[in-house]
Amino acid sequence: xxxxxxxxxxxxxxxxxxxxxxxxxxxxxxxxxxxxxxxxxxxxxxxxxxxxxxxxxxxxxxxxxxxxxxxxxxxxxxxxxxxxxxxxxxxxxxxxxxxxxxxxxxxxxxxxxxxxxxxxxxxxxxxxxxxxxxxxxxxxxxxxxxxxxxxxxxxxxxxxxxxxxxxxxxxxxxxxxxxxxxxxxxxxxxxxxxxxxxxxxxxxxxxxxxxxxxxxxxxxxxxxxxxxxxxxxxxxxxxxxxxxxxxxxxxxxxxxxxxxxxxxxxxxxxxxxxxxxxxxxxxxxxxxxxxxxxxxxxxxxxxxxxxxxxxxxxxxxxxxxxxxxxxxxxxxxxxxxxxxxxxxxxxxxxxxxxxxxxxxxxxxxxxxxxxxxxxxxxxxxxxxxxxxxxxxxxxxxxxxxxxxxxxxxxxxxxxxxxxxxxxxxxxxxxxxxxxxxxxxxxxxxxxxxxx
Numbered sequence: 001x002x003x004x005x006x007x008x009x010x011x012x013x014x015x016x017x018x019x020x021x022x023x024x025x026x027x028x029x030x031x032x033x034x035x036x037x038x039x040x041x042x043x044x045x046x047x048x049x050x051x052x053x054x055x056x057x058x059x060x061x062x063x064x065x066x067x068x069x070x071x072x073x074x075x076x077x078x079x080x081x082x083x084x085x086x087x088x089x090x091x092x093x094x095x096x097x098x099x100x101x102x103x104x105x106x107x108x109x110x111x112x113x114x115x116x117x118x119x120x121x122x123x124x125x126x127x128x129x130x131x132x133x134x135x136x137x138x139x140x141x142x143x144x145x146x147x148x149x150x151x152x153x154x155x156x157x158x159x160x161x162x163x164x165x166x167x168x169x170x171x172x173x174x175x176x177x178x179x180x181x182x183x184x185x186x187x188x189x190x191x192x193x194x195x196x197x198x199x200x201x202x203x204x205x206x207x208x209x210x211x212x213x214x215x216x217x218x219x220x221x222x223x224x225x226x227x228x229x230x231x232x233x234x235x236x237x238x239x240x241x242x243x244x245x246x247x248x249x250x251x252x253x254x255x256x257x258x259x260x261x262x263x264x265x266x267x268x269x270x271x272x273x274x275x276x277x278x279x280x281x282x283x284x285x286x287x288x289x290x291x292x293x294x295x296x297x298x299x300x301x302x303x304x305x306x307x308x309x310x311x312x313x314x315x316x317x318x319x320x321x322x323x324x325x326x327x328x329x330x331x332x333x334x335x336x337x338x339x340x341x342x343x344x345x346x347x348x349x350x351x352x353x354x355x356x357x358x359x360x361x362x363x364x365x366x367x368x369x370x371x372x373x374x375x376x377x378x379x380x381x382x383x384x385x386x387x388x389x390x391x392x393x394x395x396x397x398x399x400x401x402x403x404x405x406x407x408x409x410x411x412x413x414x415x416x417x418x419x420x421x422x423x424x425x426x427x428x429x430x431x432x433x434x435x436x437x438x439x440x441x442x443x444x445x446x447x448x449x450x451x
Contacts, residue, residue: 007185011177018173019166026162034155041151042119042130045081049132049144052083057136060087068092080150084143086112099124100145108133112141121148128152191222247290251283258283289414303343303425307336307451310344310374314365317348323362331367337374337449343422344446348376350415351442355380359440373428374449381439385432393432394420419444 052075059071072083072094082100085092086109091101103124111118112133120131128148135141194207206226207219261268261276268276315325337344348365355362359380366377385393392398397413416430419442423430428446435441 007178007181010181010184011174014177014180015170015174018176019170022166022169026166030155030158030162033158037151037154038121041146041148045130045132045144045146046119048081048146049134049142052077052081052144053134053136053142056083056085056142060136060140069094077144080147082145082147084145086141086143088140100143103129103145104131104133104143109141112143113139187218191218194222194226247286251287251290254283255287301425303340303422305338305340305426305448308339308341308344310337310339310367313341313345314348314367314376317345317352318362318365321349321352321356323352323356327362327364329364329366331369331374333369335369335451337369337446338451339374339426339446339449340422343425344376347419347422347444348378350419351376351378351444354415354442355382355440358382363439369449372448372450374446376444376446378442379435379439381435384434384438384440390432394430416442 055075056071059074060066060068068085068087069092072085072092075083075094077083077094083094084100084104093100103122105120105122108118108120108131112135115135117135118133122129122131122145124145128151130146130148132144132146133141134144190207206223209216209219209223258276258280262280265273265276311328311330314328314330318325318328352362352365355378359382361380362378363381364377364379366375366379368375368377389398394416396417398416420430423444423446426446427448428444430442430444433441433443
């Protein structure tokens, strides 16, 4: 299972922490408020019950044969309270009995009959209520059933409000986590951007130590690493350029001597003529290798963009290699591309040479424009590129399996590396795909080609 990214984990942590904290505070607040309201309501109910009990006691004591119903009807109990009197083994209510008598618990009756005032919470008609028992003289007991419907409604509203607050706090925590992760990861993003720029060829890209003082060590280490890497690359480029340059003079002498032998091969015996031909071919291959190395050593040069008629350039490159210009499929429209003519010409030539050497020849050169990105595709009809070779096909001195299978191949292993280098100089990329119907399709994307 793939692990979530750092930003997702930070946001989730902030949200979970905020939710846990807000839920805990909401639960504690609810319990405190609920208990406080219940205690206050119980005190109010007890005071009201004792007050009403005093009125009932007075009404019963002032009459020899009191009318209990009339006495109870003198009470102002409102809509929430119901008065019940137990007298001489009989139950009397202020109005019709709607289950109030049955709602009085037996333990409460026993305690009240023993002369002990009591209070108990019960449920009647599916709603919470408070029963207050007040013993009177002569074994009579006055009960008052106080509905807690309004209190339940208040607690329900409070629950909804606290839940909304908890959810809002969690959302706020997630937002804070998003901002914090963005702030914390911003220096790392700059490091990643600088590393990407360096990978794309911008070797002068550096980080400013003053931007993030807390990451000064990381910044200085990164800049030191880039300096060392740039120095090493520069030494390698200079070495390749120096070696290639030093080899050109003796190679030219060898090439001249080989040319003389080649022109006089008719005067040589068969074995000597064959050897002279091999020497001439290898010198030519060696010269191509040296030229490619020199070109690679100049890879840090920026692309000089000028308006170029790409279809015409592609046709010229094809004709220069004895390939029919009819395979060029131009892009819609006739607007020129802003590219480095020399680099793109060599790029196209290397792709055509690769197709000729390893792909049975090029069958199509497609030019397309998508937004400001110019796309060049060269199709061949060869065996294609194996999946194992695709990730490294544009590396230096790498030759695919089809190349290794051809004994007559004279490739240097640098042609496609130059393609990737010229594409990178334009800020673009080079990739290889499978051509529908068989073969390989080499694709080069060059951004910023529109005038």
